Amino acid sequence: MKPSLFLSAWLLLVVSTTMIITTAKADHKIPTTFSAGQVASVGGLDCLGLVSDYDGASDGIIRLFLTCLTDEYQLLGVPQVDSNWIQGKIATGDLKSGETRLRFPLGTLVNDYMLDQEPILLNVESEVITTDYHGRVLQDQRQLTSARKIGTYSLAIIRVSSDGAGKRTTPTTATLQTEVLSTGDVNVRTQFSACSFNQFNLEPATGNGLDGGVATVATTVQPGSGNIDNGTSYQQFLAYINDILDQLFDQNGARNPADFVMLCLPPSTMSGTDAIGYFNSYLTVYNSNVCTYVSFGIHEIGHNLDLHHASDTLFTPRNNAEYADQVGYMGFSYGNIHAPQMCFNAAKSYQLGWYSSKTYTCTPSQCNPCQVDIGGIVSFDDANVDWVLMKIEDISSGEDYYLTYNNATGINQGTQEGANQVIINTQPREGLERDFSYLVGLLNAGEGETFTNFNGVPNGEISVEVLSIANGVASLQVSTAGGDCAVPTSGPTSGPTSGPTSMPTVGPEDPQVGGDPHFVTWTKEHYEFHGQCDLVMVKDPTFANATGLNVHIRTKLVRFWSYIKNVGIRIGNDVLEIQGNPEHSEAKYWINYEYQGELKTLGGFPISYHASSVSKSVYEIDLDSVYPNAKIVVKIYKEFVRVKLHGGKQAYGNTVGLLGDYETGKTFARDGVTVLNDFVQLGNEWQVLPGFEPKLFHALEKPQFPEKCLEPENPQGDRQRRLTESNISLEEAEAACASQLKDPLAIQDCIYDILATQDLDMVGAF
Known part of the structure; x- marks a missing residue:
C-alpha cells in the first residue's frame, strides 16, 4: 500500500x-x-x-x-x-x-x-x-x-x-x-x-x-x-x-x-x-x-x-477493482439523478443489520452441510420467505462469506451486476474503515463455487451449490471438505428453521452456557452474546410443583469478548451463587447470601461438590427426587463458569430465557411471541430486570437495568485479532479440543476460548 x-x-x-x-x-x-x-x-x-x-x-x-x-x-x-x-x-x-x-x-x-x-x-x-x-x-x-x-x-x-x-x-x-x-x-x-x-x-x-x-x-x-x-x-x-x-x-x-x-x-x-x-x-x-x-x-x-468500498475479484471494469462490485451502492457511482435503483451487496447488507431477523448463519461440515432457501433482500417483508442473507464464518482467516439472491426487482431492479443470481461476497467480519468487501461468486441455478483454505485447513474447501432458483428464492447447499466426519450421515441435513445460529450438532449435547460465552439452546443450536450485565439463562415459576426455578448469569467484559464470572440459582426460597476465582484457588460461593455457608441442599434438592484441582471444581444440584436423572451442573475453571442443564421436557419444558423455547428452539423475546434471531438483541432482551426477577447475587455490579449491557469493542468477537496476537497456534487449539470433545460445534467453541485466553487447559472447562 x-x-x-x-x-x-x-x-x-x-x-x-x-x-x-x-x-x-x-x-x-x-x-x-x-x-x-x-x-x-x-x-x-x-x-x-x-x-x-x-x-x-x-x-x-x-x-x-x-x-x-x-x-x-x-x-x-x-x-x-x-x-x-x-x-x-x-x-x-x-x-x-x-x-x-x-x-x-x-x-x-x-x-x-x-x-x-x-x-x-x-x-x-x-x-x-x-x-x-x-x-x-x-x-x-x-x-x-x-x-x-x-x-x-x-x-x-x-x-x-x-x-x-x-x-x-x-x-x-x-x-x-x-x-x-x-x-x-x-x-x-x-x-x-x-x-x-x-x-x-x-x-x-x-x-x-x-x-x-x-x-x-x-x-x-x-x-x-x-x-x-x-x-x-x-x-x-x-x-x-x-x-x-x-x-x-x-x-x-x-x-x-x-x-x-x-x-x-x-x-x-x-x-x-x-x-x-x-x-x-x-x-x-x-x-x-x-x-x-x-x-x-x-x-x-x-x-x-x-461501510467501505465494494470490490470485485471477478472483473475489473474501468481498471479499478476497488469499486468494481456493481451489485450495490458501495461500488461505482453513476451520473444519474434518479438511477440506478438498487441497494447493497450481501456483505454490506449484513453489516448494516437491517435484515438480522432473516439472516442465516451457517457453520457447515463435510458430513453436515447447510441446506437452506434464501430469498433476496427485496423479500425481507414477505412472510413466506424465512431467510434473505446467509453468513458463513471462517474462524481462522477472519474473513467471512456472505450470500444472498440478487433479485432484480422492485427496490433492487437497477442492480448493475449479478441480476437474478446468487452473489457471494467476502469481507473481514469487523467491516471497519479499512475493510473492503470482495465479490467472489455469481451463480445461476445448477452452478457451484469452491473456495480453498477454509478455516485454515490447507486442503480444506468450502463449496456453495445453487440447487435451484424459483419464485425469487434460491435453494443453497454449503459444505466443506478436508476433514473427517464425527458421525457419518447418508446425505445433507437442513439448517435450523429459526434461532440465531447454524447447523445441527452431531451427537447429543446438554443445553448450557459458558466460556466465551457460548450458548447451547434446547434444540442444540449454538450462539454467542458478548457483553457485560446480569442475564436470565432460564426461569420457570412452575418448576417442581410451583417451587420455582431461576438461573441468572453475570458476564464480565474483556475488551473484545466476555465470559461468565458468576451464576445465581434460586429454587424455592434458597439462593446459591457461585463465582470463579482468578486466583486459581477454590471457587467462591454464597448460600442464601452467606459466604461459604453450609452447603447441603437448595430448595430441598441435594448439592454435591468436587474439586479435581485448585483451578477446577464441579457443583451438582441433584433433581432426581422430582425429575429422574435430571441435575444442574456448574463447572468452574479458574475464573470461568459453565452451567449445564441435564434432563428432559419434564424438568425444563416450561422454561423461558436465553436458551429459547424447549419444543421449537425459537429464541423468543419476553413477550413469548416475537422471535429474536439477532443475538445482541436477544441478550439485551433477557437482561435481568430488578423488581421483575429476584435478586440472586449478593452484590450489585454495573450495569443494572435500565443501564444497557456493556458491549465490547467488537460485539461479534474479534477472531482475527485473537489469532494475530496468539502464542498458541490454531492447530494446537484444535488438537487439544478434539482430544476431549466430540461435537463439532463444541470443538469450535473450545478453540475460540483457548485462543481468547491463551490457555490450552481451557478445554477442561468443557
Missing part, C-alpha cells in the same frame, strides 16, 4: 509556543499550544478522530485522511500520519473513526487548521467530555453514528451562494429539495427508507437558516486549487469547508442542527475526486451536481454508516 501522495508536499509549520491563529470567524480562536491534561474543545488537546475516504481517484491509490473533529465541530488536519499509519491503527483496534478520541502532546501547534504532531490515541470509555473551553455544555461526540443505522434522522444539505473564488453551487435550493429530499422519486431519502424497509429514514433537518432541509451559505474564503493531494491546497480546503459549516452551526447555537450533513460545493472545488465521506460520522462533501445523484449520496452516506 502506497502512502498518501499529499504527504510529500507538506510545508514545515511555523513553530511558536504562544501564537494564536484566528479563523475567518473572529470569535473562534485556536491556541497553538496545548496544556497538559486539558480537556476542552478547540483550545484543548482532545478531539474526535475521523477517517475520511478520497473517492474516485483514477490512479488506484487508496487514500485515507485522519481529521481531528473538535467539540465545536471544527475539522483540523493531521498531516503527520498517512494511509498506512491509519490502516495499521484500525487493524490493531487502536483507532475507530467516530469513536476514538485523539490527544496531542504538549507543545502541538495549530497552523491554519493543521496540527503538527502525531496523536496519542485514547480509550474513549474512560473519557468524559462535558464542557468546552467557553464552559458551554457539549453534546456527546464520542460516538457520532455508532447506533445510527436504525432509526429516523435529520439530513441537512448546505449549498454555497458565493465564495472567495467567485463560484457558487449549481443546484438551487428547490432542486436539492426535489432531487434529494422529496418523497416522490428514487433519491437518497426514498431509497434508504426502501432498502431498510423503513428502519433507516432521513428527514429534512429543521433549524435556523434551513429551508426544507437546505441551507444557503456565502463565504469569502477561497477553496484553493482543489487538489487535496497537495498540502497547501488541502490546508486551504479545510479552512474553506470549516467556514461554510461554521456559518450554519453558529446560527444554531454553535451546534450541528442535523444528524447528517451533505455539503454541496461549487463545480470543481475538489479536483481528482467528486466526493468525500467521513466514516462513522455525519459529514459528506460533494462537487456541485453530483450531490443530486442518488448513487453518490447513498455511497458517501454509506461511509457515514461505516
